[in-house]
Amino acid sequence: MSANNLQIAVLGAGNVGAEVIRLLQQNHSDLAARAGGNLVISKVLVRDLKIKRSAKVEFTNDANSILNDPKIDLVIELMGGIEPARTYIKQALSSGKSVVTANKALLAKHGAELFALADEKNVDLYYEAAVAGAIPILRPLRESLVGDHVTKIMGIVNGTTNYILTKMSETGEDFQSALHRAQELGFAEADPSADIDGKDAAAKAAILAGLAFHTRVTDEDVYCEGIAKISDVDIKVANALGLTIKLLAIAQVNANSKNLNHKSICVRVHPTLISQKHPLASVREAYNAVFVEAESAGQMMFYGKGAGGQPTASAVLGDVVAVARHRFSGGIGPKESDYADFKIEPISESQTRYLIRLNVADKPGVLAAVAQEFNKHQVSIQTVRQYGAGTNAELTIMTHLAKESDLSATVKDLAKLSVVDDVASVIRVEGEI
Numbered sequence: 362m363s364a365n366n367l368q369i370a371v372l373g374a375g376n377v378g379a380e381v382i383r384l385l386q387q388n389h390s391d392l393a394a395r396a397g398g399n400l401v402i403s404k405v406l407v408r409d410l411k412i413k414r415s416a417k418v419e420f421t422n423d424a425n426s427i428l429n430d431p432k433i434d435l436v437i438e439l440m441g442g443i444e445p446a447r448t449y450i451k452q453a454l455s456s457g458k459s460v461v462t463a464n465k466a467l468l469a470k471h472g473a474e475l476f477a478l479a480d481e482k483n484v485d486l487y488y489e490a491a492v493a494g495a496i497p498i499l500r501p502l503r504e505s506l507v508g509d510h511v512t513k514i515m516g517i518v519n520g521t522t523n524y525i526l527t528k529m530s531e532t533g534e535d536f537q538s539a540l541h542r543a544q545e546l547g548f549a550e551a552d553p554s555a556d557i558d559g560k561d562a563a564a565k566a567a568i569l570a571g572l573a574f575h576t577r578v579t580d581e582d583v584y585c586e587g588i589a590k591i592s593d594v595d596i597k598v599a600n601a602l603g604l605t606i607k608l609l610a611i612a613q614v615n616a617n618s619k620n621l622n623h624k625s626i627c628v629r630v631h632p633t634l635i636s637q638k639h640p641l642a643s644v645r646e647a648y649n650a651v652f653v654e655a656e657s658a659g660q661m662m663f664y665g666k667g668a669g670g671q672p673t674a675s676a677v678l679g680d681v682v683a684v685a686r687h688r689f690s691g692g693i694g695p696k697e698s699d700y701a702d703f704k705i706e707p708i709s710e711s712q713t714r715y716l717i718r719l720n721v722a723d724k725p726g727v728l729a730a731v732a733q734e735f736n737k738h739q740v741s742i743q744t745v746r747q748y749g750a751g752t753n754a755e756l757t758i759m760t761h762l763a764k765e766s767d768l769s770a771t772v773k774d775l776a777k778l779s780v781v782d783d784v785a786s787v788i789r790v791e792g793e794i
């Protein structure tokens with residue numbers, strides 16, 4: 362690095378990379394003034410050199426020409442995927458380059474080795490754009506809330522699924538038609554499985570939980586259930602009860618971990634019923650939001666655009682300026698800690714409330730038989746409602762707080778009852794209702 366120039370390489374010039382390059386060039390003088398020196402794009406790595414690109418920069422398809430170039434100070438990784446991104450980031454860190462990335466899939470799987478390498482080499486590894494696009498949430502967790510104890514995070518961190526659930530709720534569309542509409546409007550990929558199955562949200566949940574609870578969490582630690590089974594009937598019932606269904610990434614200190622020295626956490630992604638009055642219920646369409654509860658700060662919500670080239674580039678550039686400031690002043694910035702090393706409980710140990718819909722025979726004794734199964738597994742019922750009659754009778758049962766393993770055992774036994782035709786759905790419930 363020359364005294365006043367930070368040499369940057371960008372790996373990837375797709376949706377996000379192209380915007381990062383454009384904004385670095387367009388806002389050059391502002392960014393230089395804020396960073397304390399010029400941010401100079403040396404090279405940009407792409408796969409296909411034949412694609413016509415508008416940016417006036419040097420493109421290459423030879424990663425080594427970047428990774429082996431000692432003049433490059435900062436590598437911005439915006440290719441996505443696990444390999445070769447992981448190898449390139451490791452090579453960059455090993456040779457003393459700082460790294461900014463938006464790659465949630467990679468960090469949720471291999472974060473620990475990358476953070477350890479950045480530590481060893483005394484360089485920055487930042488990734489604000491990896492969770493909830495433009496929304497500043499990782500820096501607040503890492504820095505602003507580091508003096509507090511975060512107790513729970515609930516996030517709408519996948520715009521595609523939030524768009525689909527919003528349409529189902531507001532127009533009465535079923536899942537397939539809402540998905541089709543999301544694809545037509547560009548809110549869902551041609552292959553939307555990572556979004557629909559909750560895998561994308563699970564990677565983000567792992568990253569959020571790791572920062573909030575000072576513990577290494579990987580995507581494999583996260584229980585994950587997508588939205589494909591949510592029916593238009595579930596949505597109608599939720600609306601009738603003053604509730605709404607959101608795909609939430611939830612990370613919390615377990616309610617039953619009383620001993621502060623043996624605290625455990627649970628990290629899960631699943632469709633969740635929340636009150637229509639909860640701040641997260643107002644997050645519509647493809648917007649994202651992260652609701653944080655901390656011991657002293659209380660409740661906070663971070664809201665904004667969770668994806669898109671330009672919004673995501675804003676978060677990337679925030680990291681780039683932060684790294685540049687550290688480089689120009691000599692040193693590195695704040696990093697996450699993993700000292701707490703909380704035990705990560707399996708979903709079977711988590712506690713929440715549940716809404717269960719049963720199709721039942723409409724005859725005397727049904728309620729008693731159903732209640733007995735709940736009683737047997739010590740799951741306490743808060744309310745029971747019956748809709749319909751005859752062959753269309755449906756029971757909607759809201760439980761009090763129950764342990765997941767007890768609830769699963771209850772549902773298994775309910776399904777065996779002769780008076781129960783079908784367990785139509787089981788959806789977890791969070792917050793005051």
Ligand SMILES: NC(=O)c1ccc[n+]([C@@H]2O[C@H](COP(=O)([O-])OP(=O)(O)OC[C@H]3O[C@@H](n4cnc5c(N)ncnc54)[C@H](OP(=O)(O)O)[C@@H]3O)[C@@H](O)[C@H]2O)c1
Nearest residue numbers: 373374375376377407408409439440441463464668669673
């Ligand atoms: N898009 C969003 O809204 C968003 C939001 C938050 C986070 N992110 C994250 O940001 C990252 C980039 O996403 P994106 O949407 O910008 O992806 P994208 O549009 O698919 O762009 C990927 C870029 O990387 C290049 N590339 C891919 N594999 C390569 C390889 N093996 N060697 C060299 N170049 C390679 C591609 O080159 P070619 O152009 O030659 O094909 C392309 O320029 C991902 O980690 C994603 O999860 C994206």
